[in-house]
Amino acid sequence: MRESAATAHTAFVNGVALWAPRIPGWNVAAPVLRGEAAAADQPAPRPVPAVLAATERRRAPDTVAIALEVAARACESAGVDPAELASVFACTEGDMAISDYMCETLARTPMLISPTRFHNSVHNAAAGYWCIGTGCMQPYTALSAHRDTFGEGMLEALVQAQSTGRATLLVAYDIEARGPLATMAHSRGMVGAGAVVSPKAGAASLARIRWRTVRGMERTAPLVRNAELVAGNAMAACLPFFEAIALEEARTARFGLSPTMLLEMDFDFPTRNDGSWP
Amino acid sequence: MKPLRVTGHSIACAAGIGQHALAAALCNRVSGLRPNDLSEYPLATWIGRVAGIEDVCLPDHLLEWDCRNNRLAWLALNADGFLERAVSMRSRYGADRVALVVGTSTSSIGASEEGYRRLLPDGQYPEDLRRPIVHTPHSLGDFVRAALGLEGIVVTVGTACSSSAKVFAQAERLMNLGLVDAAVVGGVDSLCGSVLFGFNSLELVSPEPCRPFDISRRGISIGEAGGFALLERSGERGPWLLGYGESSDAHHMSSPHPEGLGARLAMEAALQRAGFTPDAVNYINMHGTASQKNDEVEAHVVASLFPATTRASSTKGWTGHALGAAGILESAITFAAMEMGIAPGTLNARELDPSCGPQIRVLNEPADIRVALSNSFGFGGSNCSLLFGRDQDA
Numbered sequence: 001m002r003e004s005a006a007t008a009h010t011a012f013v014n015g016v017a018l019w020a021p022r023i024p025g026w027n028v029a030a031p032v033l034r035g036e037a038a039a040a041d042q043p044a045p046r047p048v049p050a051v052l053a054a055t056e057r058r059r060a061p062d063t064v065a066i067a068l069e070v071a072a073r074a075c076e077s078a079g080v081d082p083a084e085l086a087s088v089f090a091c092t093e094g095d096m097a098i099s100d101y102m103c104e105t106l107a108r109t110p111m112l113i114s115p116t117r118f119h120n121s122v123h124n125a126a127a128g129y130w131c132i133g134t135g136c137m138q139p140y141t142a143l144s145a146h147r148d149t150f151g152e153g154m155l156e157a158l159v160q161a162q163s164t165g166r167a168t169l170l171v172a173y174d175i176e177a178r179g180p181l182a183t184m185a186h187s188r189g190m191v192g193a194g195a196v197v198s199p200k201a202g203a204a205s206l207a208r209i210r211w212r213t214v215r216g217m218e219r220t221a222p223l224v225r226n227a228e229l230v231a232g233n234a235m236a237a238c239l240p241f242f243e244a245i246a247l248e249e250a251r252t253a254r255f256g257l258s259p260t261m262l263l264e265m266d267f268d269f270p271t272r273n274d275g276s277w278p
Numbered sequence: 279m280k281p282l283r284v285t286g287h288s289i290a291c292a293a294g295i296g297q298h299a300l301a302a303a304l305c306n307r308v309s310g311l312r313p314n315d316l317s318e319y320p321l322a323t324w325i326g327r328v329a330g331i332e333d334v335c336l337p338d339h340l341l342e343w344d345c346r347n348n349r350l351a352w353l354a355l356n357a358d359g360f361l362e363r364a365v366s367m368r369s370r371y372g373a374d375r376v377a378l379v380v381g382t383s384t385s386s387i388g389a390s391e392e393g394y395r396r397l398l399p400d401g402q403y404p405e406d407l408r409r410p411i412v413h414t415p416h417s418l419g420d421f422v423r424a425a426l427g428l429e430g431i432v433v434t435v436g437t438a439c440s441s442s443a444k445v446f447a448q449a450e451r452l453m454n455l456g457l458v459d460a461a462v463v464g465g466v467d468s469l470c471g472s473v474l475f476g477f478n479s480l481e482l483v484s485p486e487p488c489r490p491f492d493i494s495r496r497g498i499s500i501g502e503a504g505g506f507a508l509l510e511r512s513g514e515r516g517p518w519l520l521g522y523g524e525s526s527d528a529h530h531m532s533s534p535h536p537e538g539l540g541a542r543l544a545m546e547a548a549l550q551r552a553g554f555t556p557d558a559v560n561y562i563n564m565h566g567t568a569s570q571k572n573d574e575v576e577a578h579v580v581a582s583l584f585p586a587t588t589r590a591s592s593t594k595g596w597t598g599h600a601l602g603a604a605g606i607l608e609s610a611i612t613f614a615a616m617e618m619g620i621a622p623g624t625l626n627a628r629e630l631d632p633s634c635g636p637q638i639r640v641l642n643e644p645a646d647i648r649v650a651l652s653n654s655f656g657f658g659g660s661n662c663s664l665l666f667g668r669d670q671d672a
Contacts, residue, residue, distance in 0.1 A: 007456065091415075092416075094415055094436075099387065102471075103387075103390050103391050103394035107391070107394040110321075110471055110474075111475065113475045113476055114479065115479040115480045115532075118472070118476035118479050119476075119480065119531045122383065122436070122438045122656075122658055123383075123436030124436060124656070124657070124658040124660055127437070127658060127660070128526075128531050128657065128659055129531070129658075131526040131659060132530065135528050136528055137525055137526050138526060140526055141444055141448065142435070142437050142660075143433050143434060144414070144415040144416045144433075144436060145416050145433045146411070146416040148432075152432075152433040155431065159451045159452060160451065162455055163451045180393060180401055181390055181413060183408075184393075185414055213457055215374055257430070258423065258431060259429075260374065260430075261374060261429065261430050261431060
């Protein structure tokens with residue numbers, strides 16, 4: 001068997017968003033990830049999915065609330081119109097509160113399943129609401145890859161950006177497991193991660209990435225001081241991406257694509273004096 | 279785009295296991311639908327149930343993934359000599375140079391449902407179901423990875439009923455960028471309480487076998503299916519993936535855009551990517567679920583976009599709506615139609631809805647099908663159209 005071809009592609013990170021209960025938003029998260037500030041003591045309430053109609057906001061499932069929050073913030077950060085972007089929604093477990101409700105109701109009173117909860121149970125519910133809320137007719141996809149969901153989601157966003165020559169939105173999120181299902185699908189808290197990646201540098205690009213797929217098993221772990229911020233959540237693997245962006249120091253991070261394959265990303269940053277790329 | 283060759287494919291659905299059984303059912307107009315005998319709680323509807331799933335024994339090294347959905351995957355992997363072809367492809371390119379991209383709507387949620395039905399008094403799953411991998415959406419992708427011994431990119435797409443159509447698009451992008459040399463794509467969705475009672479709650483299931491495009495259609499018949507395809511840049515034989523188109527409706531979670539704008543964008547994008555005009559399309563396998571809304575909207579778009587010479591039909595009267603597996607199932611039907619030179623009609627339709635243009639046919643017709651389109655549209659407004667070319671026409 002020959003080694004994977006390691007030709008690198010280049011992409012720019014034009015915007016990011018991060019939400020976890022004690023770092024609810026990139027502006028508060030970035031200094032915490034740099035070690036310059038402490039995370040909040042108390043968890044923040046769940047974000048309000050502002051792109052939805054007022055009547056839909058309160059009823060939105062947790063997956064939709066967290067996904068739409070980071071999707072909107074990532075687009076804001078990149079200064080792009082959400083309606084213009086193709087998107088990749090990555091979620092390890094889906095909406096476990098709805099799965100718990102569906103399984104529980106099916107076991108007792110199947111004829112009483114709520115039609116709204118049923119159509120919200122699809123893996124692409126958050127993606128669907130995002131497009132409805134923003135009027136976006138660009139394609140989206142929704143995927144999962146167990147513990148490698150962030151890596152596969154990021155790969156697909158980078159691949160789409162490279163293939164289409166256009167910026168692509170990545171939205172990765174997982175929520176808390178509920179009920180008996182929580183004994184099998186472990187996840188705590190709520191974590192949302194967003195990024196706008198583009199093959200072209202923007203006026204305010206945050207980082208440049210050279211990326212490739214490589215054989216291997218050694219995924220980059222979050223820094224010890226930051227790990228607890230997302231610990232136990234099924235999307236915890238996303239953190240090293242945001243640490244790299246926050247620290248603004250050239251480094252390499254690896255994310256799983258399968259048990260034996262990695263997405264390797266070399267990050268570098270505009271020089272401080274004139275903003276040019278090294 | 280540069281066409282990709284489908285160098286192998288397999289199918290297991292209610293109308294038959296294997297490409298020959300499916301082709302025979304299509305030719306003889308034998309429906310695979312039967313009254314619902316699957317759910318423990320009665321529900322008066324017809325289903326497309328695959329025979330023999332209950333009797334499947336997975337090999338020992340795959341028992342961790344055992345559940346109805348993965349047994350159906352195993353039936354499909356073993357149909358049409360697919361497993362051998364896939365393994366041979368793996369050795370040819372290397373296990374890390376073949377991407378695995380599969381689609382499913384509910385994956386193995388049926389196993390989680392069973393866990394809740396058989397919960398122990400202490401709130402734990404019964405011991406035989408304490409296998410986390412069957413309670414996560416990636417159950418399907420991980421199972422097929424293990425079954426085929428693949429070591430590269432492995433991902434499960436979940437965009438409801440467009441899932442296993444969109445896998446062709448995702449795989450094409452990976453191959454086009456040179457990240458992999460080949461891909462295994464496919465999809466599996468199996469019958470479970472979530473979909474039967476979920477679609478029932480939306481008043482979308484038909485009390486009789488579904489009648490797509492019929493003026494008095496009464497809803498969908500839910501089915502199950504599994505299927506796979508091998509994609510390579512070249513190969514000795516097999517149909518071609520010529521193009522694909524993806525779009526979002528941006529309209530409603532469970533109802534299509536009223537003018538079918540998203541569906542139209544997907545079909546146009548598939549043609550454009552292949553460099554074709556609508557008159558090149560000889561046959562369209564429509565999404566045609568037999569729901570009131572889908573059929574009306576899709577018929578309207580096809581009538582406005584294609585000439586009268588393009589034949590179109592829904593084959594869900596044979597198989598039921600296989601949801602996340604509809605894309606791969608209807609790709610297999612499209613391959614069979616091209617190979618047999620027969621455009622399948624619309625089984626169970628008697629009198630066509632007035633929204634239907636001249637494209638939509640009730641009866642099977644002999645047809646020279648060089649280029650065919652397959653439509654898959656899903657909840658959340660996710661649309662995907664695939665354009666295929668016949669074997670000999672490179």
